[in-house]
Amino acid sequence: MLFESKTIVRSRHAAVALALLTCGTCSFAQSAASPADFSGSWERRDDVGGGSFGGILEKIIPKAVLKPEFIEANRREAARQQAGDVVAFSSKWCQTFHYPFFMQHSAAWHIVQTTDELIQIPEVHTFARHIYLDGRKHPDPAALVPNVNGHSIGKWQGNSLLVDTIGFVPGGGTPGGGRIGPATHLTETFTLLDAGKKLQVTFTWEDPSIFLKPHTYNFTYYKSAPDSYALEDYCHADEATQSGSVVEPKQQ
Protein backbone atom coordinates (compact mmCIF):
# COMPACT_ATOMS: atom_id res chain seq x y z
CA MET A 1 0.00 0.00 0.00
CA LEU A 2 2.78 2.34 0.91
CA PHE A 3 4.61 1.42 -2.30
CA GLU A 4 1.46 1.92 -4.38
CA SER A 5 0.86 5.32 -2.80
CA LYS A 6 4.42 6.49 -3.54
CA THR A 7 4.04 5.35 -7.13
CA ILE A 8 0.81 7.28 -7.51
CA VAL A 9 2.36 10.42 -6.03
CA ARG A 10 5.41 10.06 -8.27
CA SER A 11 3.12 9.47 -11.26
CA ARG A 12 1.04 12.50 -10.36
CA HIS A 13 4.15 14.66 -10.21
CA ALA A 14 5.33 13.24 -13.50
CA ALA A 15 1.96 13.76 -15.16
CA VAL A 16 1.60 17.30 -13.88
CA ALA A 17 5.18 18.08 -14.89
CA LEU A 18 4.54 16.66 -18.34
CA ALA A 19 1.34 18.62 -18.70
CA LEU A 20 3.05 21.82 -17.58
CA LEU A 21 5.96 21.18 -19.92
CA THR A 22 3.56 20.65 -22.80
CA CYS A 23 1.78 23.81 -21.80
CA GLY A 24 5.06 25.65 -21.42
CA THR A 25 5.29 26.68 -25.02
CA CYS A 26 1.77 28.00 -25.11
CA SER A 27 2.21 30.14 -22.02
CA PHE A 28 5.61 31.47 -23.07
CA ALA A 29 4.16 34.25 -25.11
CA GLN A 30 2.26 35.49 -22.09
CA SER A 31 5.14 35.23 -19.63
CA ALA A 32 7.51 36.90 -22.09
CA ALA A 33 5.07 39.74 -22.66
CA SER A 34 6.21 43.17 -21.53
CA PRO A 35 4.61 44.63 -18.40
CA ALA A 36 3.54 47.75 -20.31
CA ASP A 37 2.69 48.52 -23.90
CA PHE A 38 4.37 51.76 -25.01
CA SER A 39 3.73 51.19 -28.71
CA GLY A 40 2.10 53.86 -30.82
CA SER A 41 2.65 57.42 -31.95
CA TRP A 42 3.55 60.04 -29.35
CA GLU A 43 3.64 63.81 -29.55
CA ARG A 44 4.12 66.84 -27.35
CA ARG A 45 1.32 69.28 -26.63
CA ASP A 46 1.18 72.63 -24.95
CA ASP A 47 -0.26 71.58 -21.62
CA VAL A 48 1.50 74.30 -19.63
CA GLY A 49 0.47 77.36 -21.66
CA GLY A 50 3.92 77.95 -23.10
CA GLY A 51 2.44 79.22 -26.35
CA SER A 52 5.06 77.52 -28.53
CA PHE A 53 7.23 74.42 -28.41
CA GLY A 54 10.14 76.57 -27.24
CA GLY A 55 7.86 78.26 -24.74
CA ILE A 56 6.86 74.94 -23.26
CA LEU A 57 10.51 74.07 -22.72
CA GLU A 58 11.13 77.34 -20.89
CA LYS A 59 8.25 76.58 -18.53
CA ILE A 60 8.99 72.97 -17.70
CA ILE A 61 12.72 72.45 -18.05
CA PRO A 62 15.05 73.62 -15.25
CA LYS A 63 18.38 75.19 -16.20
CA ALA A 64 21.21 72.70 -16.19
CA VAL A 65 23.86 73.43 -13.56
CA LEU A 66 26.96 73.60 -15.73
CA LYS A 67 30.68 74.13 -15.46
CA PRO A 68 31.71 77.73 -16.25
CA GLU A 69 32.99 77.06 -19.77
CA PHE A 70 29.59 75.71 -20.82
CA ILE A 71 27.79 78.65 -19.22
CA GLU A 72 30.01 80.93 -21.29
CA ALA A 73 29.35 78.92 -24.46
CA ASN A 74 25.61 79.21 -23.84
CA ARG A 75 25.98 82.97 -23.27
CA ARG A 76 27.76 83.38 -26.61
CA GLU A 77 25.09 81.34 -28.40
CA ALA A 78 22.31 83.39 -26.83
CA ALA A 79 24.09 86.60 -27.95
CA ARG A 80 24.35 85.26 -31.50
CA GLN A 81 20.64 84.48 -31.53
CA GLN A 82 19.87 87.89 -30.03
CA ALA A 83 21.76 89.40 -32.95
CA GLY A 84 19.39 87.69 -35.37
CA ASP A 85 21.27 84.49 -36.22
CA VAL A 86 18.47 82.31 -34.92
CA VAL A 87 18.88 79.18 -37.02
CA ALA A 88 21.67 76.87 -35.93
CA PHE A 89 24.18 75.72 -38.53
CA SER A 90 23.10 72.11 -38.10
CA SER A 91 19.48 73.05 -38.76
CA LYS A 92 20.34 75.09 -41.85
CA TRP A 93 22.29 72.18 -43.21
CA CYS A 94 19.87 69.42 -42.19
CA GLN A 95 22.55 67.63 -40.25
CA THR A 96 21.55 64.59 -38.25
CA PHE A 97 19.75 65.36 -35.01
CA HIS A 98 21.45 64.05 -31.90
CA TYR A 99 19.38 62.46 -29.15
CA PRO A 100 17.34 63.81 -27.35
CA PHE A 101 16.42 66.44 -29.96
CA PHE A 102 13.53 64.50 -31.49
CA MET A 103 12.05 64.05 -27.99
CA GLN A 104 11.41 67.79 -27.74
CA HIS A 105 10.59 68.34 -31.45
CA SER A 106 7.07 69.17 -32.56
CA ALA A 107 6.97 66.17 -34.91
CA ALA A 108 5.50 62.96 -33.54
CA TRP A 109 7.72 59.96 -32.90
CA HIS A 110 6.75 56.32 -32.77
CA ILE A 111 7.42 53.27 -30.63
CA VAL A 112 7.45 49.73 -31.91
CA GLN A 113 7.90 47.23 -29.10
CA THR A 114 9.02 43.63 -29.32
CA THR A 115 10.07 41.32 -26.52
CA ASP A 116 13.74 42.04 -27.29
CA GLU A 117 13.69 45.72 -28.19
CA LEU A 118 11.83 48.95 -27.83
CA ILE A 119 12.47 51.02 -30.94
CA GLN A 120 11.82 54.75 -31.08
CA ILE A 121 11.29 55.89 -34.66
CA PRO A 122 11.38 59.64 -35.25
CA GLU A 123 9.95 61.40 -38.31
CA VAL A 124 12.82 63.89 -38.45
CA HIS A 125 16.28 63.50 -39.97
CA THR A 126 18.00 61.14 -37.61
CA PHE A 127 18.12 57.42 -36.85
CA ALA A 128 15.80 55.05 -35.05
CA ARG A 129 16.82 54.52 -31.43
CA HIS A 130 17.19 50.94 -30.25
CA ILE A 131 16.64 50.13 -26.58
CA TYR A 132 17.66 46.53 -26.03
CA LEU A 133 15.47 44.60 -23.59
CA ASP A 134 17.04 41.18 -23.94
CA GLY A 135 19.39 41.49 -20.98
CA ARG A 136 22.51 42.36 -22.91
CA LYS A 137 25.08 44.71 -21.39
CA HIS A 138 26.66 47.78 -22.92
CA PRO A 139 29.60 46.84 -25.13
CA ASP A 140 33.07 46.99 -23.71
CA PRO A 141 34.26 50.63 -24.00
CA ALA A 142 36.97 49.57 -26.46
CA ALA A 143 34.32 48.05 -28.73
CA LEU A 144 31.65 50.71 -28.29
CA VAL A 145 31.00 52.65 -31.49
CA PRO A 146 29.53 56.03 -30.52
CA ASN A 147 26.46 57.26 -32.35
CA VAL A 148 23.96 60.09 -32.10
CA ASN A 149 21.53 58.03 -30.02
CA GLY A 150 24.16 56.32 -27.88
CA HIS A 151 23.87 52.67 -26.82
CA SER A 152 20.75 51.95 -24.78
CA ILE A 153 19.71 49.01 -22.65
CA GLY A 154 16.45 48.78 -20.75
CA LYS A 155 14.95 46.79 -17.93
CA TRP A 156 11.48 46.69 -16.43
CA GLN A 157 10.79 47.95 -12.93
CA GLY A 158 7.13 47.27 -12.31
CA ASN A 159 5.30 48.91 -15.20
CA SER A 160 8.10 51.37 -15.87
CA LEU A 161 10.98 50.93 -18.25
CA LEU A 162 14.38 52.06 -16.99
CA VAL A 163 16.78 52.94 -19.79
CA ASP A 164 20.52 53.37 -19.44
CA THR A 165 22.47 55.03 -22.26
CA ILE A 166 26.15 55.68 -22.90
CA GLY A 167 28.26 56.06 -26.03
CA PHE A 168 27.02 59.34 -27.43
CA VAL A 169 28.74 61.14 -30.26
CA PRO A 170 29.70 64.49 -28.71
CA GLY A 171 28.06 67.64 -30.00
CA GLY A 172 24.45 67.26 -28.95
CA GLY A 173 22.62 69.30 -26.36
CA THR A 174 19.88 68.84 -23.79
CA PRO A 175 16.93 71.07 -22.98
CA GLY A 176 17.93 73.49 -20.22
CA GLY A 177 21.30 74.27 -21.78
CA GLY A 178 23.15 71.02 -21.12
CA ARG A 179 25.71 69.60 -23.50
CA ILE A 180 26.51 66.03 -24.43
CA GLY A 181 30.03 64.63 -24.52
CA PRO A 182 31.63 61.25 -25.09
CA ALA A 183 31.41 60.37 -21.38
CA THR A 184 27.84 61.56 -20.84
CA HIS A 185 25.52 59.08 -19.14
CA LEU A 186 21.74 59.22 -19.48
CA THR A 187 19.16 57.39 -17.41
CA GLU A 188 15.48 57.55 -18.35
CA THR A 189 12.25 56.23 -16.90
CA PHE A 190 9.34 55.59 -19.28
CA THR A 191 5.98 55.38 -17.52
CA LEU A 192 2.44 55.32 -18.89
CA LEU A 193 -0.08 57.67 -17.33
CA ASP A 194 -3.82 58.16 -17.60
CA ALA A 195 -4.59 54.59 -18.71
CA GLY A 196 -2.00 54.72 -21.47
CA LYS A 197 -3.09 58.00 -23.01
CA LYS A 198 0.09 59.71 -21.85
CA LEU A 199 3.70 58.71 -21.61
CA GLN A 200 6.00 60.39 -19.14
CA VAL A 201 9.73 60.21 -19.71
CA THR A 202 12.08 61.38 -16.96
CA PHE A 203 15.59 62.19 -18.14
CA THR A 204 18.68 62.43 -15.93
CA TRP A 205 21.94 63.51 -17.58
CA GLU A 206 25.24 63.03 -15.79
CA ASP A 207 28.76 63.98 -16.85
CA PRO A 208 31.19 65.53 -14.36
CA SER A 209 33.06 67.17 -17.22
CA ILE A 210 29.91 69.16 -18.17
CA PHE A 211 27.32 69.15 -15.35
CA LEU A 212 28.00 70.21 -11.76
CA LYS A 213 25.06 68.07 -10.69
CA PRO A 214 22.74 65.63 -12.48
CA HIS A 215 20.34 67.43 -14.82
CA THR A 216 16.83 66.00 -14.40
CA TYR A 217 13.57 66.93 -16.11
CA ASN A 218 10.61 65.18 -17.62
CA PHE A 219 8.37 65.38 -20.66
CA THR A 220 4.83 64.17 -21.07
CA TYR A 221 3.78 62.89 -24.48
CA TYR A 222 0.25 62.28 -25.75
CA LYS A 223 -0.74 59.20 -27.67
CA SER A 224 -2.00 59.91 -31.18
CA ALA A 225 -5.34 58.57 -32.38
CA PRO A 226 -5.30 54.87 -33.33
CA ASP A 227 -5.92 55.70 -37.00
CA SER A 228 -3.00 58.12 -37.20
CA TYR A 229 0.09 57.21 -39.19
CA ALA A 230 3.72 58.25 -39.43
CA LEU A 231 4.81 61.06 -41.69
CA GLU A 232 8.18 62.10 -43.11
CA ASP A 233 9.46 65.43 -41.85
CA TYR A 234 11.74 66.35 -44.72
CA CYS A 235 14.61 68.82 -44.54
CA HIS A 236 16.02 70.20 -47.81
CA ALA A 237 19.22 72.12 -47.27
CA ASP A 238 19.36 72.82 -51.00
CA GLU A 239 16.15 74.84 -50.75
CA ALA A 240 17.62 76.78 -47.84
CA THR A 241 20.74 77.56 -49.85
CA GLN A 242 18.68 78.58 -52.87
CA SER A 243 16.71 80.98 -50.72
CA GLY A 244 19.97 82.58 -49.65
CA SER A 245 19.90 81.69 -45.97
CA VAL A 246 22.96 79.47 -46.39
CA VAL A 247 25.77 80.35 -48.76
CA GLU A 248 28.78 78.26 -47.88
CA PRO A 249 28.84 74.69 -46.58
CA LYS A 250 31.62 75.39 -44.13
CA GLN A 251 31.54 74.09 -40.57
CA GLN A 252 31.31 76.77 -37.91
Next chain:
Amino acid sequence: MNRKLTEIVVAIAISCFAASAQQAKSAVPDLNGYWALQDDSRNVPRSKLTAQAANTNQDELAKHDMQEIRWCHWYGVPYLMGTSPLQIAQNLTGREIAIIFSTRNPGRHIYLDTPHPNSGTYDATSTGHSIGKWEGETLVVDTVGFSEEGLTAIPGGGRRTKNSHLVERFRLLRNGNQLSVVFTWTDSKTFAEPHIYEFRYFRLPKGFEMSNVDCDPADEARAKFLLSPPGTQIP
Protein backbone atom coordinates in the same frame (compact mmCIF):
# COMPACT_ATOMS: atom_id res chain seq x y z
CA MET B 1 -6.50 8.97 -5.71
CA ASN B 2 -6.37 7.81 -9.33
CA ARG B 3 -9.51 9.77 -10.11
CA LYS B 4 -7.99 12.93 -8.58
CA LEU B 5 -4.86 12.48 -10.61
CA THR B 6 -6.89 12.08 -13.77
CA GLU B 7 -8.94 15.18 -12.95
CA ILE B 8 -5.79 17.27 -12.43
CA VAL B 9 -4.22 16.15 -15.69
CA VAL B 10 -7.47 16.67 -17.60
CA ALA B 11 -7.90 20.15 -16.10
CA ILE B 12 -4.37 21.14 -17.07
CA ALA B 13 -4.81 19.66 -20.52
CA ILE B 14 -8.05 21.58 -21.08
CA SER B 15 -6.56 24.90 -19.98
CA CYS B 16 -3.51 24.15 -22.06
CA PHE B 17 -5.59 23.42 -25.11
CA ALA B 18 -7.55 26.62 -24.65
CA ALA B 19 -4.35 28.63 -24.34
CA SER B 20 -2.86 26.89 -27.36
CA ALA B 21 -5.97 27.58 -29.39
CA GLN B 22 -5.88 31.23 -28.36
CA GLN B 23 -2.22 31.46 -29.27
CA ALA B 24 -2.72 29.65 -32.56
CA LYS B 25 -5.39 32.18 -33.44
CA SER B 26 -3.00 35.06 -32.90
CA ALA B 27 0.24 33.32 -33.86
CA VAL B 28 1.93 34.65 -36.95
CA PRO B 29 5.35 33.91 -38.39
CA ASP B 30 8.17 35.60 -36.49
CA LEU B 31 9.82 38.08 -38.85
CA ASN B 32 11.48 39.93 -35.96
CA GLY B 33 15.20 40.42 -36.32
CA TYR B 34 17.94 41.71 -38.54
CA TRP B 35 18.24 40.62 -42.14
CA ALA B 36 21.02 40.88 -44.70
CA LEU B 37 21.17 40.65 -48.46
CA GLN B 38 23.90 38.59 -50.10
CA ASP B 39 25.38 38.54 -53.59
CA ASP B 40 22.86 35.88 -54.61
CA SER B 41 19.86 37.51 -52.95
CA ARG B 42 18.31 39.23 -55.95
CA ASN B 43 16.24 37.69 -58.73
CA VAL B 44 15.38 40.71 -60.85
CA PRO B 45 14.16 40.39 -64.45
CA ARG B 46 14.08 43.40 -66.77
CA SER B 47 10.81 45.26 -66.55
CA LYS B 48 8.55 45.92 -69.52
CA LEU B 49 8.27 49.67 -69.68
CA THR B 50 5.69 51.80 -71.43
CA ALA B 51 6.97 53.79 -74.40
CA GLN B 52 6.73 56.95 -72.31
CA ALA B 53 8.87 55.48 -69.52
CA ALA B 54 11.34 53.92 -71.95
CA ASN B 55 11.94 57.31 -73.55
CA THR B 56 12.70 59.10 -70.30
CA ASN B 57 15.91 61.08 -70.40
CA GLN B 58 18.35 58.88 -68.47
CA ASP B 59 20.89 61.69 -68.06
CA GLU B 60 18.31 63.80 -66.28
CA LEU B 61 17.39 60.90 -64.00
CA ALA B 62 21.04 60.27 -63.14
CA LYS B 63 21.49 63.95 -62.36
CA HIS B 64 18.36 63.88 -60.19
CA ASP B 65 19.67 60.88 -58.25
CA MET B 66 23.03 62.52 -57.64
CA GLN B 67 21.35 65.64 -56.28
CA GLU B 68 19.18 63.55 -53.98
CA ILE B 69 22.29 61.87 -52.59
CA ARG B 70 24.28 65.07 -52.37
CA TRP B 71 21.55 66.75 -50.31
CA CYS B 72 20.74 63.68 -48.18
CA HIS B 73 17.07 63.66 -49.08
CA TRP B 74 14.98 60.69 -48.00
CA TYR B 75 15.89 57.91 -50.41
CA GLY B 76 12.65 55.99 -49.99
CA VAL B 77 11.32 52.72 -51.35
CA PRO B 78 12.43 50.66 -53.27
CA TYR B 79 15.99 51.83 -52.63
CA LEU B 80 15.79 51.18 -48.88
CA MET B 81 14.64 47.58 -49.33
CA GLY B 82 17.87 46.98 -51.24
CA THR B 83 20.05 48.22 -48.37
CA SER B 84 21.57 45.74 -45.99
CA PRO B 85 21.20 44.96 -43.17
CA LEU B 86 17.68 45.97 -42.29
CA GLN B 87 15.56 45.26 -39.24
CA ILE B 88 11.99 44.02 -39.08
CA ALA B 89 10.14 44.65 -35.82
CA GLN B 90 6.67 43.23 -35.22
CA ASN B 91 4.91 45.21 -32.56
CA LEU B 92 3.68 43.05 -29.68
CA THR B 93 0.15 44.30 -30.22
CA GLY B 94 0.12 42.85 -33.75
CA ARG B 95 -1.12 46.15 -35.15
CA GLU B 96 2.11 47.34 -36.76
CA ILE B 97 5.30 46.07 -38.31
CA ALA B 98 8.21 48.47 -38.79
CA ILE B 99 11.20 48.15 -41.08
CA ILE B 100 14.28 50.01 -39.90
CA PHE B 101 17.29 50.78 -42.05
CA SER B 102 20.87 51.74 -41.32
CA THR B 103 20.68 54.90 -43.42
CA ARG B 104 19.25 58.13 -42.03
CA ASN B 105 15.52 57.89 -42.68
CA PRO B 106 12.20 57.61 -40.87
CA GLY B 107 11.72 53.90 -41.55
CA ARG B 108 8.71 52.08 -42.94
CA HIS B 109 5.54 51.58 -40.94
CA ILE B 110 3.19 48.80 -42.02
CA TYR B 111 -0.20 49.08 -40.36
CA LEU B 112 -2.08 45.82 -40.14
CA ASP B 113 -5.74 45.25 -40.90
CA THR B 114 -6.51 48.90 -41.54
CA PRO B 115 -7.36 50.81 -44.73
CA HIS B 116 -5.21 53.40 -46.48
CA PRO B 117 -6.04 56.97 -45.46
CA ASN B 118 -8.03 59.24 -47.71
CA SER B 119 -5.78 60.04 -50.66
CA GLY B 120 -7.13 63.58 -50.69
CA THR B 121 -5.64 64.38 -47.33
CA TYR B 122 -2.59 62.12 -47.30
CA ASP B 123 0.83 63.75 -47.72
CA ALA B 124 2.79 61.59 -50.14
CA THR B 125 6.12 60.25 -48.83
CA SER B 126 9.21 58.53 -50.22
CA THR B 127 8.18 55.29 -48.50
CA GLY B 128 4.45 55.61 -49.20
CA HIS B 129 1.65 54.46 -46.92
CA SER B 130 1.74 50.73 -46.20
CA ILE B 131 -0.94 48.43 -44.89
CA GLY B 132 -0.55 44.73 -44.29
CA LYS B 133 -2.48 41.56 -43.66
CA TRP B 134 -1.56 37.96 -43.06
CA GLU B 135 -2.64 35.43 -45.68
CA GLY B 136 -1.71 32.23 -43.89
CA GLU B 137 2.06 32.33 -43.43
CA THR B 138 2.53 35.24 -45.85
CA LEU B 139 2.48 38.90 -44.93
CA VAL B 140 0.99 40.88 -47.80
CA VAL B 141 1.87 44.56 -47.78
CA ASP B 142 0.11 47.10 -49.98
CA THR B 143 1.73 50.50 -50.49
CA VAL B 144 0.43 53.63 -52.22
CA GLY B 145 0.93 57.35 -51.62
CA PHE B 146 4.46 57.63 -52.92
CA SER B 147 6.15 60.94 -53.56
CA GLU B 148 8.87 61.40 -56.20
CA GLU B 149 11.46 62.30 -53.57
CA GLY B 150 14.66 60.31 -53.25
CA LEU B 151 16.14 57.49 -55.27
CA THR B 152 13.23 56.35 -57.37
CA ALA B 153 14.89 53.71 -59.56
CA ILE B 154 13.10 50.36 -59.39
CA PRO B 155 15.26 47.23 -59.75
CA GLY B 156 14.90 45.93 -63.31
CA GLY B 157 14.01 49.33 -64.77
CA GLY B 158 11.42 52.04 -64.27
CA ARG B 159 10.92 54.68 -61.65
CA ARG B 160 8.69 55.14 -58.65
CA THR B 161 6.09 57.82 -59.36
CA LYS B 162 3.11 59.30 -57.54
CA ASN B 163 0.97 56.71 -59.35
CA SER B 164 3.00 53.70 -58.27
CA HIS B 165 1.38 50.84 -56.42
CA LEU B 166 3.55 48.25 -54.68
CA VAL B 167 2.49 44.88 -53.29
CA GLU B 168 5.06 42.91 -51.30
CA ARG B 169 4.71 39.34 -50.07
CA PHE B 170 6.93 38.47 -47.10
CA ARG B 171 7.39 34.77 -46.41
CA LEU B 172 9.86 32.89 -44.21
CA LEU B 173 11.88 30.05 -45.70
CA ARG B 174 14.26 27.43 -44.35
CA ASN B 175 13.08 27.29 -40.74
CA GLY B 176 12.87 31.04 -40.54
CA ASN B 177 16.47 31.65 -41.50
CA GLN B 178 15.62 33.19 -44.85
CA LEU B 179 13.01 35.73 -45.80
CA SER B 180 11.58 35.94 -49.29
CA VAL B 181 10.06 39.22 -50.37
CA VAL B 182 8.31 39.25 -53.74
CA PHE B 183 7.79 42.79 -55.02
CA THR B 184 5.10 43.61 -57.58
CA TRP B 185 4.99 47.14 -58.98
CA THR B 186 2.13 48.44 -61.07
CA ASP B 187 1.97 51.88 -62.62
CA SER B 188 0.18 52.34 -65.92
CA LYS B 189 2.45 55.21 -66.94
CA THR B 190 5.63 53.26 -66.23
CA PHE B 191 5.05 49.54 -66.70
CA ALA B 192 3.40 47.79 -69.65
CA GLU B 193 2.66 44.91 -67.27
CA PRO B 194 3.17 44.35 -63.52
CA HIS B 195 6.87 44.22 -62.73
CA ILE B 196 7.75 41.37 -60.37
CA TYR B 197 11.06 40.54 -58.71
CA GLU B 198 12.20 38.77 -55.54
CA PHE B 199 14.80 39.42 -52.86
CA ARG B 200 15.89 36.82 -50.32
CA TYR B 201 17.23 38.11 -47.01
CA PHE B 202 19.34 36.07 -44.58
CA ARG B 203 18.69 36.20 -40.84
CA LEU B 204 21.53 37.66 -38.80
CA PRO B 205 22.47 36.17 -35.42
CA LYS B 206 20.53 37.16 -32.31
CA GLY B 207 22.21 40.06 -30.54
CA PHE B 208 23.24 41.78 -33.78
CA GLU B 209 23.37 45.57 -33.57
CA MET B 210 22.93 47.71 -36.66
CA SER B 211 25.30 50.62 -37.16
CA ASN B 212 24.19 53.99 -38.53
CA VAL B 213 25.29 55.32 -41.91
CA ASP B 214 25.20 59.09 -41.62
CA CYS B 215 24.67 61.65 -44.35
CA ASP B 216 25.93 65.23 -43.98
CA PRO B 217 24.89 67.79 -46.60
CA ALA B 218 27.34 70.28 -45.07
CA ASP B 219 30.36 68.08 -45.79
CA GLU B 220 32.06 70.13 -48.48
CA ALA B 221 34.54 67.46 -49.54
CA ARG B 222 31.71 64.94 -49.89
CA ALA B 223 29.71 67.36 -52.05
CA LYS B 224 32.71 68.03 -54.30
CA PHE B 225 33.41 64.32 -54.64
CA LEU B 226 29.85 63.62 -55.73
CA LEU B 227 29.54 66.51 -58.17
CA SER B 228 33.04 66.69 -59.70
CA PRO B 229 34.38 64.56 -62.57
CA PRO B 230 35.65 61.20 -61.26
CA GLY B 231 39.29 61.31 -60.26
CA THR B 232 39.28 64.98 -59.27
CA GLN B 233 41.75 65.59 -56.45
CA ILE B 234 39.63 66.43 -53.40
CA PRO B 235 41.04 66.44 -49.87
